[in-house]
Amino acid sequence: MMRVYAQASLRATVTSRTSIGGVVVSRNSYSRRQFMRSAAAAVAAPLVIPATSLGRGWRVAPSERITLGMIGVGNMGSGHLETLLGHPEVQIVAVCDVDAEKRRAAVERTESHYAAEKVSGTFRGCDGYNEFEKLLARTDLDAVLIAVPDHWHAIISIAAARAGKDIYCEKPLALTVREARAMVDAVRRHARVFQTGSQQRSSPEFRRACEYVRSGRIGRLQSIHVNIGPPSRDKYFEKQPVREGLDWDRWLGPAPWAEYNAERCSGDYSGGWRRVRDYSGGMTTDWGAHHFDIGQWALGMDESGPVEITPPPKRDDWGLTFRYAGGVTMSRHERYEDHPVSGVYFVGTDGRIEVNRGHLKTWPDEIIAEPLGAKEVHLFVSPGHHQNWFDCIRSRRRPICDVEVGCRTITACHLGNIACWTERVIRWDPEKERIVGDESAARWLDRPRRGPWRI
Incomplete structure (x- = not known):
């Protein structure tokens, strides 16, 4: 547990206030180890600490681990759980799921x-909760990882920020544009460290592709082509008996009331809640939060976005197109000319780059043969998406996919859906974050919420 108030007997209470990115945060300036060393020196006696007190070998000392609560332990959350159980800097002390x-x-x-890590072979110290509010009320938690359906992201993240927890939230950041901005406001107001789960920014192939594009290796960037699935739609499900052990009212939360159906709440990518408009933006937001995000990164649009969004010629067809102020376009395409698009495909005046997970190719090959020069663009090299978050929890810096980054990317994705749903061209002011000249379309920037849930 890292918090000063919970370690009062072991840590000095000296604090400093530091400005990071314009946000003033408090940090403990005197660690437990420094305190113990000073105390030992004061009595002029050697300090002997058993290895089991500091953690077993590779483990960080218990008092220095980041204490973590997991909110949502389904298909994505269980994957995070397995990864983080093996992380030496983390202690998972609570989980929550409906x-x-x-x-x-x-x-x-x-x-x-x-x-299994203890000599005794026994351990009791992880509590389970049905209600996320009870988990957030714990004073021994440093941070939470949120891996729940999209319609819950904003409410839980904002509550976590207010409770003083640092946050890792799965992508897509939010169900609506206004929710995303509210999340940014809450994180900044409460000086929290927030990592959006668009983890491709921590993968070297995506970073390198964006460095080459931003360094002009393919000449002037003309267009970006992304291969992802279509938007979500309204969908009807037959009523089924609620599965035993599932808090169905809690699963729905702020979404409109609906009868239980196993597919409605399934995390299956071929169907389930990701395809239903009440809970998600479909693949436009689910995979757009990955691939459109890389397009935004290559364009240097982490604090801005497109100015015009054009829907495809036919419903759910290819061709959704974002136009940026400089004239570059980013489109949803299965193919570009005679090339089948895999992931993200950048087209410039002097070459092309394609990047996907585990895949980086350029035309001509020489584009990536020569290492980047000192004067070319070098982006932050992430040590890994979880590790970057943990490092920033300790340093109080903003991580590679900060909440503002997640907000700008998901805003572009939602605008794409709004264009598709209304079948109209959307004009967007990225500075004022408003749809220009279309009040009807602007209603899609937010959704009504079922009581008592609010943001």
């Missing part, structure tokens, strides 16, 4: 993992 079986399994998996 599915009792998933919650129980996550608690058992966590405690069995930590038990």
Whole structure:
């Protein structure tokens, strides 16, 4: 546990106030180890600390680990859980899920993992919650990882910021444009460290592609082509009996009331809630938060966005197009000319670059043969998406996919959906964050929420 108030007997209470990116945050300036060394020197006696007190070998000392709560331990959350259980800087102390079986399994998996690290072979110290509010009320938590359906992201993230927790939230950042901006406001107001789960920014192939584009290796960038699926739509489901152990009212939360159906709440990418407009923006936001995000990064648009969005010629067809102020376009395409698009495909006056997970190719080949020069663009090299978040929790710096980055990317994605749903060209003011000249389309910038949930 890292917090000063929870370690009062072991840590000095000296604090300093530092400005980071215009945000003033407080930090402890005297660590537990410094305090222990000073105390030992004062009595002129050697300080002997058993290895088990500092953690077993590769583990960080218990008092220096980041204490973490997991909110949502389904298909994405369980993957994060497995990864983080093996992380030496982290101690998972609580999990939350509205599915009792998933919650129980996550608690058992966590405690069995930590038990295996102990000489005694036993461990009890991970609590399970149905309500995220109870988890957030704990004073021994440093941070939370949120991996729930999209319609819950804003409410839980804002509550976590208000509770003083640092946050990792799965992408896409929010269900609406206004929710995304509210999340930024809450994170800044409460000086939290927030990592959006668009983890491709921490992958070297995507970083290198954006460095080459921004360094002019393909000449003047003309267009970007992204291969992702279509928007979400309204969908009807037959009523089924609610599965035992599932808090269905809590799963729905701020979404409109609907009868239970197993597919409605399934995390299956071929169907499930990701395809339903009440809970998600479909693949435009789900995969757009990955691939459109890389387009935004290459364009240097982390604090801006497109100015015009044109829908495809036919519903759910290819051709959704974003136009930026400099004239560059970014489009949703399965093919560009005779080339089948894989991931993100950049077209310039002097060459082309294609990037996807584990894939980076250029035309001509020489574009990436020569290393970047000192005067070319070098982007931040992330040590890994989770690790970058943990490093920033300690340094109080903003991570590679800060909440503002997530906000700008998901805003572009939602504007694409609005253009598709209304079948109209959308004109957007990225500075004032408003749709220009179309009040009807502007209503899609936010959604009504079922009580008592508010942002």
